[in-house]
Amino acid sequence: MSEKLPALNAVDDGRNIDPRLGALLGEAAQQTPLATKHDTELHAKTFGNVPSRQSWTSPTYYDHPMLHQPVWVWSIPAYFYVGGVAGVGAMLGAAAQLVAPEAMQSLVIRSRWVAMVGGAMSSALLIYDLGRPERFLHMLRVFRVRSPMNMGSWILTGFSSAAGAAAILPFGPRLFRPLANVCGVVAGVLGLGLSGYTGVLLSQTAVPLWHRSYKITPLLFLASGTAAAASFFEFFPLNEREASAVQRFGLVGKIVELAATLALEANAGRVERVGRPLKQGFSGFLWNGAKVLTIASALLSLLPGKSRPKRVAEGILGSAASACLRFGIYYAGKASARDPRASFEQQRASVAESASVDVA
Amino acid sequence: MANGFFTDTSLCIGCKACEVACKQWNQLPDDGYHFTGMSYDNTLHLGASTWRHVSFIERPVALNGQDAGAFSWLMSSDVCKHCARAGCLENCPTGAIIRTEFGSVYVQPDICNGCGYCVAGCPFGVIDRSPDDGRAWKCTLCYDRQKDGMHPACAKACPTESIKFGEVEELKRVAKDRVEKLHQQGVTEAYLYGEDARSQPGTAGLNAFFLLLDRPEVYNLPPDPEVPTLKGSKSWISAGLAAIGVTALAFVSVVLGNRSEKESS
Numbered sequence: 001m002s003e004k005l006p007a008l009n010a011v012d013d014g015r016n017i018d019p020r021l022g023a024l025l026g027e028a029a030q031q032t033p034l035a036t037k038h039d040t041e042l043h044a045k046t047f048g049n050v051p052s053r054q055s056w057t058s059p060t061y062y063d064h065p066m067l068h069q070p071v072w073v074w075s076i077p078a079y080f081y082v083g084g085v086a087g088v089g090a091m092l093g094a095a096a097q098l099v100a101p102e103a104m105q106s107l108v109i110r111s112r113w114v115a116m117v118g119g120a121m122s123s124a125l126l127i128y129d130l131g132r133p134e135r136f137l138h139m140l141r142v143f144r145v146r147s148p149m150n151m152g153s154w155i156l157t158g159f160s161s162a163a164g165a166a167a168i169l170p171f172g173p174r175l176f177r178p179l180a181n182v183c184g185v186v187a188g189v190l191g192l193g194l195s196g197y198t199g200v201l202l203s204q205t206a207v208p209l210w211h212r213s214y215k216i217t218p219l220l221f222l223a224s225g226t227a228a229a230a231s232f233f234e235f236f237p238l239n240e241r242e243a244s245a246v247q248r249f250g251l252v253g254k255i256v257e258l259a260a261t262l263a264l265e266a267n268a269g270r271v272e273r274v275g276r277p278l279k280q281g282f283s284g285f286l287w288n289g290a291k292v293l294t295i296a297s298a299l300l301s302l303l304p305g306k307s308r309p310k311r312v313a314e315g316i317l318g319s320a321a322s323a324c325l326r327f328g329i330y331y332a333g334k335a336s337a338r339d340p341r342a343s344f345e346q347q348r349a350s351v352a353e354s355a356s357v358d359v360a
Numbered sequence: 361m362a363n364g365f366f367t368d369t370s371l372c373i374g375c376k377a378c379e380v381a382c383k384q385w386n387q388l389p390d391d392g393y394h395f396t397g398m399s400y401d402n403t404l405h406l407g408a409s410t411w412r413h414v415s416f417i418e419r420p421v422a423l424n425g426q427d428a429g430a431f432s433w434l435m436s437s438d439v440c441k442h443c444a445r446a447g448c449l450e451n452c453p454t455g456a457i458i459r460t461e462f463g464s465v466y467v468q469p470d471i472c473n474g475c476g477y478c479v480a481g482c483p484f485g486v487i488d489r490s491p492d493d494g495r496a497w498k499c500t501l502c503y504d505r506q507k508d509g510m511h512p513a514c515a516k517a518c519p520t521e522s523i524k525f526g527e528v529e530e531l532k533r534v535a536k537d538r539v540e541k542l543h544q545q546g547v548t549e550a551y552l553y554g555e556d557a558r559s560q561p562g563t564a565g566l567n568a569f570f571l572l573l574d575r576p577e578v579y580n581l582p583p584d585p586e587v588p589t590l591k592g593s594k595s596w597i598s599a600g601l602a603a604i605g606v607t608a609l610a611f612v613s614v615v616l617g618n619r620s621e622k623e624s625s
Contacts, residue, residue: 014389026387027500030469031409032492056420061580062398064405067485071476071494088606095610100618131474131494135454138473142455146589149477150453192606196599203595204588205480206447214591218599222606245617252609337480344577347584 058341066340067206070333072129077330079125080198081323083156084225085232086118087191090163092229092249094188097181100241107233107242108184112167114232115187119160122194126156148201155193162187195225202333208274208346209336210329213264217329220260224322226253227294231318234311243306250318254298261291261325271349273342277335278328286328293321362444362463363506364567365515366531367437368538369579370550371522374400374414374435381517382412385502405580406438408490411499412514413438417578425546436579437523439514440465440486440499441554442567443587448498450589451481456496463528463567464501472496483562483585501568528567532556535571542571549573553581562586 013032017024060066093111096104127136139153162183169180199218202210210217230250238246265287269275277283297317300310336342382388388409396402399416406413417434426432446465449457456471457478467478467487474494478487487498502512510516515525524531535552542550550573552559554566562585576583 015387017387024387026385027469027504028386028388028409028411028497031389031490031497059419059575059578061415061417061578064398064580065485066580066582068405068407068479068482068488070480071489072480091606092610092614095607095614099611099614103618104614129476131476131489132472135471135473138454138456138471139475141471142453144453144455146450146592147453147477148592149451149475153453188610192603193599195606196603200592200595200599201477204451204592205477206483206485206585206588207480211586211588211591214595215598218595219602222599222602226606226609241617241620243617244620245613248616249609249613252613253606256605340577340580343582347582347586351584 060340060344063340065338066343067337069337070205070207070330072330074327075125075128077326078323079122080221080326080330081228082118082125083122083198084195084221084322084326085228086115086122086163087159087194087196087229088222088225088253089118089229089232090115090159090184090191091188092233092246094185094191096242096245097184103239104242104245106236107238107246109167109170110233110236112163112184112187114229115163115191116160116167119156119163119194122156123160148197148204152194152197152201155190155197159187159190159194162190192222196222202329205333206343207333207337208271208339208342209268209277210333212268212271212274212346216260216264216267220257220264220325220329223253223256223260224325226250227257227297227318228322229253231297231315231322234315234318237308240306243311247301247306247311247314250314251298251301254294254301254318254321257322257325258291258294258298261287261294264329271342271346273339274336274346276339276342277332281331281335283328283330283332283335286324287332290321290324290328293317293324297321362528362567363501363526364442364463364528364531364569365439365501365512366524366526366535366569366571367439368522368524368535368571369434369436370538370542370547370571370573371520372414372435372437373520373522374416374433375519376414377517377519378412378437378514378523379403379410379414381513382499385505385513386411386500406440406484406486406498407488408497411439411497415579417574419574419578423573424548434573434578436570436572437514437518438579438581439568440501441484441563441569442499442501444557444564444567445587445590446563447481447483447587447589448478448487448496450587451477453477460501460503462501462503462506464503464506465498466500466503467496467498469495469497481588483582483587485580531569535569538571547573554585560585562590 089111097108127133144150166183169176196218199221203214203217233246278287401416419432423432442464456468460466472495511525515523553570553572554560555569556565
């Protein structure tokens, strides 16, 4: 080894620029390299391919992923669940507040607290995922209708503020009560935005499974939020009117959730490779588990009786179903992004579809 | 006015001078040293620290006009396409990704907070988060060099002029002439990829477009890419209708819950 090399390697920033001789002013000078950046397992796989023997009937680039898979961590699907509970819960609370403020007072109060805590948790989960968490307020430096994540940030900000005010203001002077009620309704409306925009967020990506489901994901997420919110309220001691309202709300939510699940699966399955992660692997396990749990929870709610243990059992099943659904579609989307043929075949299929429309 | 690249893959010899020039000028760190076994490609894909990537395709098929048996080499230097409608830019929630005065798509590193939404929004799998602090990086079309009136480093370094830099409208003329010439020479496979909104409506055309010699999939390029936000309004309408449904359901549930109790008591 040459005498000068150790001095250069001592800098070891992956650039071999001696800072005494060259200034780090380039566009990417701020990047800090890590020792291993590539997925070595992936390399082991590609090494097994003999390139020139690749089947040339439907070639890809050594089956290497065409897209970067979504880089989000577990906190994003967890946020989908928490935001769903808080958002739709706030709407149920707002309806109770407007229709039967006296009879359903405890439901109203609880929904406001669930909304406030859920809103705060949502923000924490989202900030946790950021590469530069201290810059989370940059989300609010623009108002960009085209970016679902920007819209979502504004919705979450408004929702958390309104829900917090609705929960806290009743402790203040009597004068604040009407204001708290207004905030409760605002939180309910924004809550639906919070639960629904996440479906839009997923569909506005290049991930083949999510993008293909652009009409169904918002419905699926709102229905799943409805089932999850109702399931969460099942854990609370509620009076009989409240329990009846929560159960009916949840039952319809679960049925629509199941229908939307099946519709998404059927739509994705029209291109086999796109729908495959919903059937196979860990994501398929979660997705199908969610269906089973939803059915079990819905059947249990159809049985007569409103005893506490039964309600809690319904709540556990329904909550698990919604959580499995969010994690399932998240991991399924990631898997479909890793499969280059999923994107290629979907795009070829849609080209063929539009061509046949043109002919007709 | 928009500047861009015309990458003519029929001229690419796979020397990777563009990759090296890009790394050097932008002071990009290495990607780790790996041997992939995939022909001469050890970079695999564009990413946070790879802004030019040369792909190597060993085809068991002859190229028209060549006489080398059932084999042909395809090489192509891939780069950010700087789409006329860019998925990363439209998805960016912070406004960190902007359209520059040169028509290119640029990530401002001092604004980006590493949310990762652009990564999922790019239909070509170009932009990526750096594993260190999670900010997103990609080709800048040498914004800094262009501001000083210079050509991007990769185009400057390309020894065969496979990478041409210039005004997009001018490049389109050059590209169409080139395709015609190749067709006359018998290379009938040659075609342009993403040169305008008509050939690629999903992105409204690419400021960095290509001349290819086989299907886009062979180069790991999508055959019909679509900016994800194109279906945004339909998705929002669906969300709105579902929200109306949930609102109605909430009121019906509360009213019925309230009433059924009255009847039984």
